[in-house]
Amino acid sequence: MLDRDMNERQVIRMAHDMHSGDTERRILDSVRRLFAEKGYEKTSIQDILDDLGLSKGGLYHHFKSKEAILDRLNADEWAVTARLLDKLIERKDMSALEKLRVLIVSAVDAPDHLDLVRSQLALLKDPAFFTANMRFWSTRLPESFRSLIDMGVQDGSIPTAYPEEAAQLLSLLGNYWLMPCFYPADRAGMEHRIRCLATMLDAIGVPVFDETLILRTTEGLTALTPEEDTASA
Amino acid sequence: MLDRDMNERQVIRMAHDMHSGDTERRILDSVRRLFAEKGYEKTSIQDILDDLGLSKGGLYHHFKSKEAILDRLNADEWAVTARLLDKLIERKDMSALEKLRVLIVSAVDAPDHLDLVRSQLALLKDPAFFTANMRFWSTRLPESFRSLIDMGVQDGSIPTAYPEEAAQLLSLLGNYWLMPCFYPADRAGMEHRIRCLATMLDAIGVPVFDETLILRTTEGLTALTPEEDTASA
Numbered sequence: 001m002l003d004r005d006m007n008e009r010q011v012i013r014m015a016h017d018m019h020s021g022d023t024e025r026r027i028l029d030s031v032r033r034l035f036a037e038k039g040y041e042k043t044s045i046q047d048i049l050d051d052l053g054l055s056k057g058g059l060y061h062h063f064k065s066k067e068a069i070l071d072r073l074n075a076d077e078w079a080v081t082a083r084l085l086d087k088l089i090e091r092k093d094m095s096a097l098e099k100l101r102v103l104i105v106s107a108v109d110a111p112d113h114l115d116l117v118r119s120q121l122a123l124l125k126d127p128a129f130f131t132a133n134m135r136f137w138s139t140r141l142p143e144s145f146r147s148l149i150d151m152g153v154q155d156g157s158i159p160t161a162y163p164e165e166a167a168q169l170l171s172l173l174g175n176y177w178l179m180p181c182f183y184p185a186d187r188a189g190m191e192h193r194i195r196c197l198a199t200m201l202d203a204i205g206v207p208v209f210d211e212t213l214i215l216r217t218t219e220g221l222t223a224l225t226p227e228e229d230t231a232s233a
Numbered sequence: 234m235l236d237r238d239m240n241e242r243q244v245i246r247m248a249h250d251m252h253s254g255d256t257e258r259r260i261l262d263s264v265r266r267l268f269a270e271k272g273y274e275k276t277s278i279q280d281i282l283d284d285l286g287l288s289k290g291g292l293y294h295h296f297k298s299k300e301a302i303l304d305r306l307n308a309d310e311w312a313v314t315a316r317l318l319d320k321l322i323e324r325k326d327m328s329a330l331e332k333l334r335v336l337i338v339s340a341v342d343a344p345d346h347l348d349l350v351r352s353q354l355a356l357l358k359d360p361a362f363f364t365a366n367m368r369f370w371s372t373r374l375p376e377s378f379r380s381l382i383d384m385g386v387q388d389g390s391i392p393t394a395y396p397e398e399a400a401q402l403l404s405l406l407g408n409y410w411l412m413p414c415f416y417p418a419d420r421a422g423m424e425h426r427i428r429c430l431a432t433m434l435d436a437i438g439v440p441v442f443d444e445t446l447i448l449r450t451t452e453g454l455t456a457l458t459p460e461e462d463t464a465s466a
Contacts, residue, residue, distance in 0.1 A: 127360040127361045127363070127364035128360045130360070130364050130367075131360035131363050131364060134363070134367070138415055138416060162425070162429040162432075165425070165426055165429040166429075168410065168416060169410070172405075172409075172410060176405075177401065177402070177405060182371055183371060183401060189397075192395070192398070193398055196395040196398040196399075196437055199395075199436050199437050200433035200434075200436055200437060201433075202436070203432050203433055203435070203436030204429055204432055204433060
């Protein structure tokens with residue numbers, strides 16, 4: 001089990017390292033921070049240039065617009081999940097249900113991933129970024145869950161009559177409802193919420209949240225509580 | 234009937250308010266119809282003026298922008314729900330579960346309400362409007378569901394260990410996941426989705442979707458399919 005986790009971590013790290021160059025990496029790091037601090041709308045191209053000491057041409061060589069940078073931030077995030085998913089789908093030594101669990105663990109229990117999510121919490125308050133994310137969570141991300149759930153219907157590990165609905169709900173509830181930045185909760189509240197989700201998913205034949213995953217998800221998501229909430233708690 | 238103590242100034246003021254109320258009512262009726270027919274984005278201020286035979290100044294006296302009119306329509310719409318909720322809470326002849334069903338029926342089965350929702354479908358693509366709605370659905374609306382669910386825990390009709398979670402999910406899933414503009418579905422797909430929701434809510438002790446409500450909700454929400462979808466279907 002530990003070996004498996006190491007493999008997944010390596011996959012995640014590899015994906016992070018695949019940015020095409022130092023400048024691009026610097027631009028993305030800067031923009032992620034600026035978007036989080038000032039909001040997407042209020043961050044100007046000039047702000048980005050000032051922060052990096054870069055010329056307009058230097059920036060436009062990599063990205064044609066602010067929107068293109070945002071798309072790239074989202075695409076990078078997605079690429080990590082997509083690569084992990086591809087690796088998981090190929091494996092013959094696990095049921096689809098176990099693969100789905102690994103995918104969820106990778107989202108809530110990988111320090112790198114959590115750091116990235118944490119850096120985007122403020123950004124999620126920005127309407128343009130939030131709306132783009134919601135759209136992704138309602139359209140493209142469910143397709144990934146769907147492929148694993150269909151495998152589970154085939155191998156009998158996910159005996160559901162609602163594969164499409166389960167895929168949509170895992171994506172929507174996992175990325176929105178479970179997130180303490182949208183629905184504040186302390187640790188106990190988070191565990192209760194995840195037990196509620198587990199009960200509902202069990203009822204539609206998607207028994208992905210066993211006791212271990214409930215507790216790991218609780219820990220991972222509690223760690224995403226925005227700082228102002230923990231400070232005042 | 235005039236109060237004897239009312240002075241002339243107050244009478245003039247009252248007359249002005251009454252007249253002002255009439256114009257406002259006329260504006261809101263017109264705009265609601267125009268938004269429903271043409272959609273929010275495609276309705277111009279000039280369309281509204283033409284429809285009412287009103288001057289620009291006459292309109293701006295009441296509303297500073299198209300967005301302000303929409304805010305007002307939303308606030309009015311919410312007030313209708315809030316009043317219905319108050320009335321329902323007072324009734325002694327129904328269980329809390331039955332009251333919750335009435336509330337849901339009023340949202341999916343009232344022609345006026347559906348017209349307003351339909352008129353806003355295009356608008357929900359606007360990031361600012363969408364984000365504001367999502368925030369309302371995750372914060373204020375669940376409070377209303379929560380008051381009824383708590384009553385149901387008391388009277389035994391809603392035997393749930395997850396009152397807060399159920400309130401959040403009814404609001405989020407009912408306003409977002411069930412909506413065909415966000416998650417496209419034909420009639421059969423919509424019914425399947427609602428049966429999935431019914432199964433999940435049953436499992437957490439919130440048996441609100443009985444066979445009747447499943448079918449009424451299916452009809453109401455299928456009618457909200459954006460026109461470009463039905464045209465191409």
